[in-house]
Amino acid sequence: MKIRFPAVCAALAAAVALTACGTLPGSDGGDPEKVTLWLMKGSASEGFITRFTETFEREHPGLDLEVKVQEWTGIGERVNGVLKGTSTETADVIEVGNTQVAQYIETGGLSELTLEGLRDWGGKDWLKGLSDPGSVNGAQYGIPWYAANRVVIYRKDLFEAAGVKDAPKTRQEWLAATQRLDKGAQQGIYLAGQNWYVLAGFIWDEGGDLAVEGGGAWSGTLDTDQALAGMAFYKQLHALGEGPEDADEETPPQAEVFARGQVAQIIGPPGQVAQIEQHNPALKGKLGYFAIPGKTADRPGAVLTGGSDLIIPQKTGNRRAAIEVISALVSEKWQTELARTMSYVPNKTTLAHVVQGNDGATAMTLGAAQGRATPKSARWADVEAENPIKPYMTAVLNGQDPRRAAKTASDRISQVLSSDR
Known part of the structure; x- marks a missing residue:
């Protein structure tokens, strides 16, 4: 496990990325495959990142998860570079602001995640303000992670x-x-x-x-x-x-x-x-x-609705492992942990109860059920x-x-x- 935090602090937000190669963990008994995760500064605490990484690696012994915490400045250009394959940086999963997804869909290079979203990740209960910006023509590219609102x-x-x-x-x-x-x-x-x-x-x-x-x-x-x-x-x-x-x-x-x-x-x-x-x-x-x-x-x-979605570039060398990372991040366990640690709204209406006792977050969940996003134009x-x-x-x-x-x-x-x- 490696966690890298840049020295300069930035605002709350969202961009996670994951690099990996090869097949699912444990398939060949060889060395662990490296998976790199980008998180925007402020989107999750250092303690949350450490707990998530250690647990993920323990539950996926064939993966070595490296977390890199990024700044907002210039992040759009860097994400587009990963999606287009013009950058020396690579990523398997990227967390992006929910209202940014339309720009990245226009860039191209995103994996469609419709089946996994509906089948495995509880898409019918997602907050509309997170899920709607992540879809186009019925195809889901952005998977809701967390929300916040006024x-x-x-x-x-x-x-x-x-x-x-x-x-x-x-x-x-x-x-x-x-x-x-x-x-x-x-x-x-x-x-x-x-x-x-x-x-x-x-x-x-x-x-x-x-x-x-x-x-x-x-x-x-x-x-x-x-x-x-x-x-x-x-x-x-x-x-x-x-x-x-x-x-x-x-x-x-x-x-x-x-x-x-x-x-x-x-x-x-x-x-x-x-x-x-x-x-x-x-x-x-x-x-x-x-x-x-x-x-x-x-x-x-x-x-x-503000918050973030998770995307997977088509150019990932390890899509199956990227799916595992998203599955963990959107699971009830880690949705609860993130919401309580950061006072966020979980990605599903059915998880609103996990922030009971936090008056501010509870008030947000009530509004989030009626949440919307800005027009879905690039x-x-x-x-x-x-x-x-x-x-x-x-x-x-x-x-x-x-x-x-x-x-x-x-x-x-x-x-x-x-x-x-």
Whole structure:
């Protein structure tokens, strides 16, 4: 077993790779076959990697598992090099961000994993926000590994003082509670004007989308009635605080704003609680979580699902051993271990119970059941790089005509998605 961690730290994410050659372990009694696994920095703890590697090697005595922890910077080019066979690096299994799979499918060189996914890995119970981006035309190339999504982080003491006893279950209950919390210097919610991740969930709840494919071409759809209804709700919620109209949730970091003590709620990943408490230790024990409310009480609101999928390059010299690695990583044992260690959402709705006792992760699992991913276009990353959604949101919050602003943004999204790079 070899585990290599680069010196530079990076953000949470996802890319795992595995190199091997030959046949399944133990078939010839010779030396163990080397299998190399790439993990993005932060996707799993060093302790998890060590435990997984030792157990995997013990259960597969003919395999020598080498783990290499990678950085995000430049990872797309490196993964494409492995898939195309133009790199000196090789891989048998690669963990990639769920919204990146479409790019790698376009690159080519991925093994289809439809049969294994449905037969061995419980595909019928996968989170849609992880499985849908990993498929094209009914063929599965990306296998869900773990997920994370946004929840509402709130001040328990401020809710109690305002007479809000129960976490809201519907949008209207949420608005009513937030209105009661928005008084004087206290903000009912801090919602930055350009938090398009949150807007996407509201649009999906209304039956709309950011972009759709038809006749082989993609079109932006922010100007549909459904998408406009999602933006209208966003505007209502935004008005119950002092979030800037022309900045996103990182400008300034919303955790720092929340820590100042005059905000009742923010929408973000549960991990932001640690940042809040670091900035203001007096808030320790005063923070809680609930799933973003939906239009009706029978299900939470839709959320943008983040996380990772596992892929196998066609050029692997050891596909059967790569299947064994994925089988282990998506097994209930290691899904439970990963979810509890990292406070993630497991890859299946049927495993939501394994994070009971972790309030933040439990709130995430409720939302994850309604999770979605960004449009499954290989060009979507180009849309995010330019991001016409942000100025559209600012325009609406500043009083411009919503439909006209949405049409401008939709047209630009269509242009980017239809362009040749």
